[in-house]
Structure formats: C-alpha cells, structure tokens
Amino acid sequence: MKQIVFLCIGLMAGLAGCTPGEKPAQPPVQVLGDTPPCCQDSASNPEGEKPMSIKVTSTAFAEGAKIPKKYTGEGEDVSPPLAWSGVPEGTKELALICDDPDAPTAEPWVHWVIYKIPGDCPGLPEGLARTTRLKEPDGALQGRNSWPSGQTIGYRGPMPPPGHGVHRYFFRLYALKGKMVLEPGKDKKALLAEMSGHILDEGQLMGTYER
Secondary structure (H helix, E strand, C coil): HCCCCCCCCHHHHCHHHCCCCCCCCCCCCCCCCCCCCHHHHHHHHCCCCCCCCEEEEEECCCCCCCHHHHHHCCCCCCCEEEEECCCCCCCEEEEEEECCCCCCEEEEEEEEEEEECCCCCECCCCCCCCEEEECCCCCCEEEEECCCCCCCCCCCCCCCCCCCCCCCEEEEEECCCCCCCEEEECHHHHHHHHCCCCCEEEEEEEEEECC
C-alpha cells in the first residue's frame, strides 16, 4: 500500500506545472560525443572565422573539373596559373597550400606550399620556379611538399596511385592581416601553426585527377 502511495506522489510531482493535455517536458537526448546545437558553429570553426569569401580561379581548369595532364606528374609537372578576387581590405600577405586528402596516407599529401605572397598580388603565373625564394611574385617563399626525396621544394603535381579512383586537389588561399617573419622551406604543418590567429579570410579551388 505504501508503495502505491509513493508511486502516486511521484507521478503527481512529475506532472506539476504541466498544462492539462500536455506531456511533461523531456530534456533533449544528447549522445556522448555529440556537439550541442549551440556550439556546433564554434566547434566546426574554432577560431570563429567567417565563411570563405575569396574566389580562386584558374584558366587551366574550372572548379571541380579535371586538372590537365600538363600540370601533373604524368605531364610537364608545372604549377597551374591561378587568380583570385575578393581579398579583404587590410591583407598584408597571402599564402597558398595545395594538398590531396584522398591520398592513401595518414595525412593529406601536400603538393605545394607557397607563402609571403604580397597582399596586393592578383594571382600566380604558370610554371613557377622550384626554388625557395621567388622573384615573381617578388619576395614570395616556397616550402616543402610531401615527397621524401627528389624535388621537395615547390610544386609537384597530381600523381595518384593507378586504379585508386578520383583524387581531389585543393588549392587553398589564405589572406593574412600581418607580415609574417618566416624562413623558406616551411612545411604545411609549420606554416599553419605560424598563420594561426592571423587569417583574415580564405578561398579555394578544387580540381581532380585520376590514373
């Protein structure tokens, strides 16, 4: 009898404050590891940066299109021409990283690292020299790609494993609000660490290639 009384009291307490005909409000169910809705934006964009607004283009290929063989390891292996617009006011320098997230490696395979590009530079010409210091654009530096030997500085084009399917190659441009004090030969990880907190905006162009 006591158990029945206690059960009734518990039910009455649970329904307190509810409008007749409505079900008691239930707390939202959150799976362990899920990001709460109020924090999803900051979790996916930890620095609170606005969405990419710089437009990156190439006369060699369109967004999402196949990269011509000329710019790959099966062709002349020269860097493609790039142009951009929408760089925010106050940009002092630009940096560009090209990598392949579809490579069968633990980290995306890096094809190109170039930085200290003047902030007013509108793009990059085709076939940049594979040297750490460039005369065009004046003052720009190049870093290390992912190749362990051979040409490890400057651009090296797509060369995915035969039969591995279509790979995507992202040319990401970063607008920086200050002039970075950097030496040539930085790799992607080191450059991203140096740029942290200095990025005003970003843009990207994605091309594909398959062997």
